[in-house]
Amino acid sequence: MSQIRVLSPVAAASSGGVNVPRIPGSLAGLTVGFIDNRKANFDLLADEIGAILSAEHGVKTVIRRRKANAATPAAPEILAGLAKDCDVVFAGSAD
């Protein structure tokens, strides 16, 4: 049977790239932030993680900021504030 050539429907990835900064070797004395994605229980989870990190890893301060709701990105002012105040930030994702 003969052959047919058909075009791919899959689009190309956009270009660009981001290198993530080196993470610290210790959290002692640092400020850790959480972006609360507003999914159920994330607030409790972040608070518990923060408490353990303070007790066991010497974290100085824990900051948790909540998005307006789960389905929209964090507001720029939340991101800017965390970037300014924190050494390490955990962003909550999914359910």
Next chain:
Amino acid sequence: MFQGLAQSELRALGVSGLPMVTIEHPLGGERSEGVTRRARQAVDQIARLLSQETGAAEVSRATIPTTTTPDFITVTDSPEALLAAFCERQWCDGLPIVPPTEDRVRAMLGGADRDRPLGVMPPLWRVATLEKLAVNAVMAGCEPAAFPLIVAAVEAMLDPSFNLYGVQATTHSVAPLLIVHGPIAAELGVHSGSGCFGPGFRANATIGRAIRLILMNVGGAWPGRHDMSTQGSPAKFSYCIAERADSPWGPLHEDNVVTVYGGEPPHNVNDHVSTTAAGILATVADTAVSLGSNVGWYFSQSQLLVVLGPEHARTIADDGLSRADIQRFVFEHARLPLRILKLGGMWGIHDWPRWMHAVTDDEALLPQVPSPEDVMVIVAGGPGKHSSVVPNCTFSRAVSRPIRPL
């Protein structure tokens, strides 16, 4: 289960070496001991990341391999072989396709610049060129005359207020509903009469299908991997109608326009007995509210689409109500008391304005949408005593775009 989406998106964006901490799914619905267990899981991983910092830093500067797809493939010239080849590559929705040959794609483009980009489409942030839209439109079985409509719909979906990332990646069942307005609907054969949400009409079926194929192949929203909808929806195959131009209130748009609306499948409004606008609209309003709907929880972006059947529309119009009156009636009556809202749904993680949070009276009836203007009203369908309500997903706003020659 969401790890794949995160990893694919990082790869697509070229983000190299971002450490991830994962916990058991689900977190929602867990009691305190389950949350505590997951917190410990997270901290243990964080501790490992810190201790491996040197190695992690090396990884973070390594180049992430990118996946590439060929510009074309060569397959045996038979419908069965073509379908098998596309299904195997996860390039189609599972239904037979028209072969996207160079000649057909060129005809679909109609002379438009094939390399013209409309933007990048989430969740994998791939470039939506006219050529890729045309390939998918050919596969769906579209006629070239429909291509400007498809392009306008994609432009509308890429408007930030539509929040296509949320629409594509959510666990909700949302699909973009295309509503075609203006004379072009009849010219293209987009059906607005009996059974308009269903099968039998090539333009509705293929234009809606083209949009879905574009969302899958250009955006990369594959079910269970990057489209995280828990159950999906039949509306994700194809979701395209026209509004009736003979609506008692006139169409929503006189000109050639397409509206994209991030909606659930239609919810039936059955009212065989009401002889007044109040009766029919009370049934509409009751259908529009339920504890399980997304609408009302993320308040600022909640919208309702009311699609009146022509018989219901005539009864309402004969009572002298305008479109604005209908919007006001539904806004005022599509409400639930606070005591019901406290029972489940998204209580506790809802996003309400301050005044609604301040309400303490359990019998207070709270609105589902911010204003009457957030109730859209169109007429579609044929004879019969049915209408429908299409709740939106509440993290996306309807967007309209003019349909113009390319």
